[in-house]
Amino acid sequence: MINVSIAGGTGYTAGELLRILLRHPEANIESVISTTSAGxxxxxxxxxxxxxxxxxxxxxxINPDLIFLCLGHELSRNFLEMNNVPKRCKIIDLGNDFRNKPLFKDREFVFGLCELNREKLRKAGNVANPGCFATSIMLALLPLASKQLLTDEIHVHAITGSTGAGKRPGETTHFSYRDSNISVYKPFTHQHLEEIRNTLINAGSQGLPQINFVPMRGDFARGIFASVYTKFNSTTTESEVIRLYKEFYKTSPFVFVSDVPVSLKEVVNTNKGLLHIEFHNGYIHITSIIDNLVKGASGQAVQNMNLMFGLEETMGLKLKGSAF
Structure with a gap:
C-alpha cells in the first residue's frame, strides 16, 4: 500500500482526490492536512x-510515501520550506509552483502530462501536475506539435466551470453572478500559457507560433470545453491528420478521438479527454473536453501516482460518467 498525505485538504481538488483515493486499491490515506480545520x-x-x-x-x-500538495498557487514552495519532507517521500504538486520552474533545493519536478512524459513519470520522484486549461489545450495540439504542423497563429476559446476558480468565494464565483452568465477573463494573459508553450516546444514544435487564448467563465460547476483552431498549411490530408491523432493517443488509456462532435457531459466525473477534429476553409478545428477537477487536476494526479509507483495507469480511475 502507498501511504498518502494530502496537504491543503479542504479545497475542491483535495475533495476530488479523497473521492478517488478512498476507492483506490493500493492507496492508504494516512493524513489530510489543514491548518484551519485540524480536528x-x-x-x-x-x-x-x-x-x-x-x-x-x-x-x-505522519510518515507518507507520497504527498499531494493541493495548496493555492505559489504556496507549495512555502509548505516545503516550512516542513521537513523526507527525501524518500515523493511529491505531486497540483499548483503552479513547479510547472515552469522545476528545480527546488535537491528536488526536480517532472511535468506530469502523462500523454507526453509517461516514461519520465515512471522514474520520477517529484511531479508538477499540469493546469486544467493547459491540459485540454495541450491534448488538442500535441499531435500537430510532434510533426511540426503548427505553422500559423493558434486561436483558443475555452470555457471552464466555476470549480476552476477554487473554493474560496469571490465576486465572479458566487451563484448570482455565475448563474445564466458567461464572461471572459485574463484574455491573452492566462498563467497557463507558459506551460502550454513549453510543452508544445518540447513535443517538437520548433518556432511555435503565437497562441491567442481567450478563457471564459461558464455557468456550470465542472468541465472545460476548448475550441482550438489554426490555419492548416500542409499537404497532409485530412484523413492522415485524423490517423495521426489516433496513432498518437493509441497507448493513452483516457484520451480518445471521436469521429462525431463531442459535448461536455461526456467527460464530467471521469478522467477522460475527448477530442474531435474537423476541417473548414483551410483551418483545422479541434474540440477538446475534460473535467477540470479530474483529468484537469486530481484524476491526472492519481494517474501520475500510478505511473510513479509502477501500478496500472488506470487503477482507481475507471470512473462512471453521466451524460444526462
Missing part, C-alpha cells in the same frame, strides 16, 4: 464523503 471530521467539509470515511483533518503528515 474536524473530513466529511464535515466534504459532505459527499459522509458515511465514506471517519478521518479527521490533521496539522501535519
Amino acid at each position: 474536524m471530521q473530513v466529511a464535515e467539509i466534504h459532505r459527499d464523503l459522509l458515511g465514506e470515511t471517519d478521518m479527521v483533518f490533521s496539522h501535519t503528515f
Whole structure:
C-alpha cells in the first residue's frame, strides 16, 4: 500500500482526490492536512464523503510515501520550506509552483502530462501536475506539435466551470453572478500559457507560433470545453491528420478521438479527454473536453501516482460518467 498525505485538504481538488483515493486499491490515506480545520471530521467539509470515511483533518503528515500538495498557487514552495519532507517521500504538486520552474533545493519536478512524459513519470520522484486549461489545450495540439504542423497563429476559446476558480468565494464565483452568465477573463494573459508553450516546444514544435487564448467563465460547476483552431498549411490530408491523432493517443488509456462532435457531459466525473477534429476553409478545428477537477487536476494526479509507483495507469480511475 502507498501511504498518502494530502496537504491543503479542504479545497475542491483535495475533495476530488479523497473521492478517488478512498476507492483506490493500493492507496492508504494516512493524513489530510489543514491548518484551519485540524480536528474536524473530513466529511464535515466534504459532505459527499459522509458515511465514506471517519478521518479527521490533521496539522501535519505522519510518515507518507507520497504527498499531494493541493495548496493555492505559489504556496507549495512555502509548505516545503516550512516542513521537513523526507527525501524518500515523493511529491505531486497540483499548483503552479513547479510547472515552469522545476528545480527546488535537491528536488526536480517532472511535468506530469502523462500523454507526453509517461516514461519520465515512471522514474520520477517529484511531479508538477499540469493546469486544467493547459491540459485540454495541450491534448488538442500535441499531435500537430510532434510533426511540426503548427505553422500559423493558434486561436483558443475555452470555457471552464466555476470549480476552476477554487473554493474560496469571490465576486465572479458566487451563484448570482455565475448563474445564466458567461464572461471572459485574463484574455491573452492566462498563467497557463507558459506551460502550454513549453510543452508544445518540447513535443517538437520548433518556432511555435503565437497562441491567442481567450478563457471564459461558464455557468456550470465542472468541465472545460476548448475550441482550438489554426490555419492548416500542409499537404497532409485530412484523413492522415485524423490517423495521426489516433496513432498518437493509441497507448493513452483516457484520451480518445471521436469521429462525431463531442459535448461536455461526456467527460464530467471521469478522467477522460475527448477530442474531435474537423476541417473548414483551410483551418483545422479541434474540440477538446475534460473535467477540470479530474483529468484537469486530481484524476491526472492519481494517474501520475500510478505511473510513479509502477501500478496500472488506470487503477482507481475507471470512473462512471453521466451524460444526462
